[in-house]
Amino acid sequence: MNLGKGHIEIAGVAKSYDGFTYAVHGVNLKIPDGAYCCILGPSGCGKTTILRMVAGHEDPTVGEILIGGENVVGLPPVERRTAMMFQSYALFPHLTVRDNIAFALRVRGLSKTERYAKTDAMIEKVRMTEFSDRLPAQLSGGQQQRVALARAAITEPRVLLLDEPLSALDEHLRIRMRAELRRMQRELGITFVHVTHTQLEAIALADMVVVMENGKIKQSGPAREIYAAPKDRYVAEFLGGQNVLSGKVGKINGTRAMIASPEIAGIQIPMHAGARLEAGQAIDIAVRRDDVELFREDTALSDQDMASVPATILGIEYQGNFVKVMLDAAGEAEFVAYVPERRFFENPFKVGDSVLAAWLIDRAHLLA
Amino acid sequence: MSLARVSDVVATSVSARRSRAIAPTSGRRPWTFYVLAILFTLYLLALYGPMACIYILSLQDLRGGLVFPIKGLSLHWFVDLFTQVRTGDVQGSFERSFKLALVVTVLTVVVSFLAGLGFRKRFAGDTVVFYMMIGSLVAPGLVLGIGVGLIFNAVGIDASLFTSALGAQLSWTLPFGVLVMFAVMSRFDHAWEEAARDLGASPWQTIRLVVIPVLAPGIVAVALFGFTLSYDEFARTLQTAGSLNTLPLEIWSMTLNITSPALYALGTVTTIVSFLVIGASLGTIAFMQKRREARAPGQQGGAA
Numbered sequence: 152m153n154l155g156k157g158h159i160e161i162a163g164v165a166k167s168y169d170g171f172t173y174a175v176h177g178v179n180l181k182i183p184d185g186a187y188c189c190i191l192g193p194s195g196c197g198k199t200t201i202l203r204m205v206a207g208h209e210d211p212t213v214g215e216i217l218i219g220g221e222n223v224v225g226l227p228p229v230e231r232r233t234a235m236m237f238q239s240y241a242l243f244p245h246l247t248v249r250d251n252i253a254f255a256l257r258v259r260g261l262s263k264t265e266r267y268a269k270t271d272a273m274i275e276k277v278r279m280t281e282f283s284d285r286l287p288a289q290l291s292g293g294q295q296q297r298v299a300l301a302r303a304a305i306t307e308p309r310v311l312l313l314d315e316p317l318s319a320l321d322e323h324l325r326i327r328m329r330a331e332l333r334r335m336q337r338e339l340g341i342t343f344v345h346v347t348h349t350q351l352e353a354i355a356l357a358d359m360v361v362v363m364e365n366g367k368i369k370q371s372g373p374a375r376e377i378y379a380a381p382k383d384r385y386v387a388e389f390l391g392g393q394n395v396l397s398g399k400v401g402k403i404n405g406t407r408a409m410i411a412s413p414e415i416a417g418i419q420i421p422m423h424a425g426a427r428l429e430a431g432q433a434i435d436i437a438v439r440r441d442d443v444e445l446f447r448e449d450t451a452l453s454d455q456d457m458a459s460v461p462a463t464i465l466g467i468e469y470q471g472n473f474v475k476v477m478l479d480a481a482g483e484a485e486f487v488a489y490v491p492e493r494r495f496f497e498n499p500f501k502v503g504d505s506v507l508a509a510w511l512i513d514r515a516h517l518l519a
Numbered sequence: 520m521s522l523a524r525v526s527d528v529v530a531t532s533v534s535a536r537r538s539r540a541i542a543p544t545s546g547r548r549p550w551t552f553y554v555l556a557i558l559f560t561l562y563l564l565a566l567y568g569p570m571a572c573i574y575i576l577s578l579q580d581l582r583g584g585l586v587f588p589i590k591g592l593s594l595h596w597f598v599d600l601f602t603q604v605r606t607g608d609v610q611g612s613f614e615r616s617f618k619l620a621l622v623v624t625v626l627t628v629v630v631s632f633l634a635g636l637g638f639r640k641r642f643a644g645d646t647v648v649f650y651m652m653i654g655s656l657v658a659p660g661l662v663l664g665i666g667v668g669l670i671f672n673a674v675g676i677d678a679s680l681f682t683s684a685l686g687a688q689l690s691w692t693l694p695f696g697v698l699v700m701f702a703v704m705s706r707f708d709h710a711w712e713e714a715a716r717d718l719g720a721s722p723w724q725t726i727r728l729v730v731i732p733v734l735a736p737g738i739v740a741v742a743l744f745g746f747t748l749s750y751d752e753f754a755r756t757l758q759t760a761g762s763l764n765t766l767p768l769e770i771w772s773m774t775l776n777i778t779s780p781a782l783y784a785l786g787t788v789t790t791i792v793s794f795l796v797i798g799a800s801l802g803t804i805a806f807m808q809k810r811r812e813a814r815a816p817g818q819q820g821g822a823a
């Protein structure tokens with residue numbers, strides 16, 4: 152096997168703290184060397200447990216964890232050559248920025264001159280030189296994050312594990328710091344595994360997104376694939392940006408099937424190659440919010456390739472580059488259309504208007 | 520905007536908000552302020568009045584008596600205290616008390632720190648241990664002291680300062696120290712230990728380089744408690760000290776047979792020692808914080 156040194160493989164891993172309930176269960180995952188991987192899921196889904204098991208702060212109850220092809224279960228973090236960035240950064244409050252970053256070198260027994268020489272280069276890298284004599288309490292959130300990153304990176308790990316690294320920052324800073332994380336990952340050229348519950352953060356950063364629910368992996372793959380082609384209702388709803396409709400398959404007609412459920416009767420759905428549907432089968436389909444077009448209710452849709460449902464406008468939110476229109480449609484709890492800003496204001500709708508929400512049939516996506 | 524200006528702006532806006540909060544109407548203080556100020560003054564008088572009487576009366580001259588009014592002003596009774604043998608073994612008892620308090624302090628700090636580390640995680644019987652500790656804290660000291668004295672007597676060991684008295688005092692200072700340690704530990708973030716481990720520190724390095732330095736001010740506080748509780752201890756020591764008195768016991772016996780302001784002079788001196796110890800402890804804590812700040816010049820805040 153020719154695996155890169157930062158290649159991670161999690162094989163059949165389960166973790167139970169009490170012997171009865173499992174925090175994670177049946178997890179199989181491969182993360183390529185040098186990838187930026189985001190593990191995404193709501194709190195309590197087991198994502199942090201996976202991270203801590205890779206980091207060596209927890210041991211799996213069953214299963215193996217391989218880094219660079221070798222089983223690391225039971226090894227301390229140093230021997231795994233992983234480093235972790237903690238959620239609240241866990242900077243040592245009594246040490247200056249320089250001493251915090253130099254800590255790993257100090258416990259390895261490097262002399263003061265040796266470790267400060269290395270440390271100062273790292274401080275330079277995270278652009279904290281002018282703050283190197285400050286204490287963590289004298290830094291802003293973004294600066295603390297940089298110090299935490301530098302402190303973890305100074306050990307020259309092959310894998311850096313980040314536990315909700317941006318959650319302590321305000322909205323504005325979060326967007327700036329996530330760009331910095333990505334920059335650092337490119338500069339260091341090592342594998343980053345980043346745990347988050349924010350889908351925007353995940354898809355903005357990651358080469359690879361792993362979506363979790365209740366201790367299991369729901370779907371993993373490139374960010375665009377996860378966002379545009381979610382496998383099931385959970386992933387579609389968690390990632391957002393999609394309207395999910397439920398129904399029963401009615402008549403099947405070549406490459407298209409008709410939905411027979413009362414709320415969305417008459418909707419056609421695409422049957423891609425390999426999709427096997429039977430009449431009467433319950434299915435979910437996803438329609439991207441930005442694929443939904445709105446028409447006045449009396450519009451006669453002549454386009455044979457469009458599907459539409461009648462809807463009432465519940466709310467309108469101006470978002471700057473688009474307008475978010477919340478609809479009561481198809482019996483779903485949430486049905487939203489993202490209308491381009493210019494298009495919306497050419498002929499604006501009002502709350503309470505009855506409309507037709509329509510989309511190109513082939514853009515709809517079949518969920519498992 | 521420069522850093523200094525940012526902090527100026529922040530400072531002024533904060534102070535503006537503060538003054539608004541205290542005085543909603545144009546700078547005049549509400550009547551409640553004066554009522555509370557008087558109440559607080561009375562409280563301070565009640566706290567320090569009795570002690571102040573002793574200090575004042577200790578400064579009388581040769582004609583001085585044990586009650587007001589004051590007769591003259593001199594350091595006569597302080598001189599008397601250290602020259603006259605008949606006033607009692609002040610110096611000897613002070614030395615004994617001081618040494619005993621030092622031993623108690625060291626033991627209290629070590630045991631409290633280890634207990635603090637131990638109680639970070641739950642273990643079998645932890646509640647029992649905790650309540651037994653509290654039990655020893657609330658037990659009537661005099662009775663406990665008599666009990667310890669009786670046991671030593673029954674076993675046939677002579678009661679003495681560094682055996683029975685030490686044990687009796689520890690039954691009081693240890694629970695106190697452990698409780699203080701718990702309060703200190705509750706603000707300790709376990710992620711610090713995990714981070715140290717992640718960075719390759721051994722358990723011992725983690726304790727030496729992270730746990731002890733972070734907890735240092737709290738450890739000094741535990742030491743301060745241990746010292747002052749032992750130095751002041753009377754009830755538990757009375758029946759356990761053996762043939763040689765500690766300072767509180769000596770003062771107590773002096774009250775029975777001395778009728779001069781030398782007694783008050785002694786009170787003043789011991790209070791000064793107490794305050795010196797407290798001052799030294801607080802000074803140590805302040806020094807530790809100063810040193811940290813000195814290594815980290817520059818003001819708060821700044822750009823991200």
